[in-house]
Amino acid sequence: MTPTSSAPFLTVTDLSVRYGAVEAVHGLSLEVERGSITVLLGANGAGKSSTLAALTGIAPAKGGLQFDGLSLTGMMPEEIVRHGIALCPEGRRVFPSLSVADNLHLGGAAHVKGDALAARIEAELDRFPILRERFHQRAGLLSGGEQQMLAIARALMSAPRLLLLDEPSLGLAPKVVDQVFDLVLSLRDQGITILLVEQNAERALDIANRGYVLQSGRLVLSGSGAELAGSDLIRQAYLAG
Ligand SMILES: Nc1ncnc2c1ncn2[C@@H]1O[C@H](COP(=O)(O)OP(=O)(O)O)[C@@H](O)[C@H]1O
Numbered sequence: 001m002t003p004t005s006s007a008p009f010l011t012v013t014d015l016s017v018r019y020g021a022v023e024a025v026h027g028l029s030l031e032v033e034r035g036s037i038t039v040l041l042g043a044n045g046a047g048k049s050s051t052l053a054a055l056t057g058i059a060p061a062k063g064g065l066q067f068d069g070l071s072l073t074g075m076m077p078e079e080i081v082r083h084g085i086a087l088c089p090e091g092r093r094v095f096p097s098l099s100v101a102d103n104l105h106l107g108g109a110a111h112v113k114g115d116a117l118a119a120r121i122e123a124e125l126d127r128f129p130i131l132r133e134r135f136h137q138r139a140g141l142l143s144g145g146e147q148q149m150l151a152i153a154r155a156l157m158s159a160p161r162l163l164l165l166d167e168p169s170l171g172l173a174p175k176v177v178d179q180v181f182d183l184v185l186s187l188r189d190q191g192i193t194i195l196l197v198e199q200n201a202e203r204a205l206d207i208a209n210r211g212y213v214l215q216s217g218r219l220v221l222s223g224s225g226a227e228l229a230g231s232d233l234i235r236q237a238y239l240a241g
Pocket residue numbers: 019022023024042043044045046047048049050051
């Protein structure tokens with residue numbers, strides 16, 4: 001199959017994720033257009049992280065996962081990263097006892113070596129000047145916002161074409177939340193396609209090209225960012241008024 005720019009970049013078809021007796025995702029289908037920001041919304045436990053875990057090969061999944069003309073089904077997580085999908089997990093899991101430098105190094109070392117690795121680290125320090133200031137500090141000593149930037153920078157070290165962001169604004173101060181949303185927009189403008197899981201529905205839909213809403217593992221609503229922002233379900237569940 002030859003990838004074409006008009007075909008959806010990512011197509012999820014009838015995806016189910018099951019952990020023993022718990023079915024976290026049931027029959028989910030969605031599409032992510034190349035160059036877009038696509039938002040996945042839903043209450044706690046709706047199956048958002050499980051969907052991202054299926055896309056990165058770290059959760060047991062059934063169904064179709066097509067990425068840029070390639071089936072991800074049955075691929076190992078490392079192989080999926082190599083094909084250009086990176087996950088920045090929920091709860092910004094940086095290595096707290098390692099330095100910022102080492103965290104970035106670990107994000108890239110499986111993909112590039114030597115000068116190329118150093119160049120990638122340098123590019124992330126240009127993107128996130130605060131990480132340059134903190135370069136030799138232990139990651140655990142950074143503020144929540146700085147740790148989130150480090151977690152995103154680490155995911156970017158694999159030079160992904162599709163970046164999966166799991167609740168990047170959670171628990172951050174309003175000013176830092178602004179920075180996170182600005183960053184998501186600028187990454188999209190640099191050609192990185194974004195699949196964003198967010199609790200902050202209003203902000204997320206404001207920047208989204210398209211959104212999907214999960215309830216108890218099932219898709220209940222989809223549409224453009226503006227359509228969802230105006231829908232009764234979203235207004236009642238997530239937005240004031
Ligand atoms: N590793 C796991 N083992 C068993 N159950 C899990 C696991 N991860 C998630 N779940 C369950 O799957 C459901 C969906 O969880 P999750 O995908 O984390 O939702 P969300 O990210 O939308 O909050 C929840 O009922 C959760 O308890």
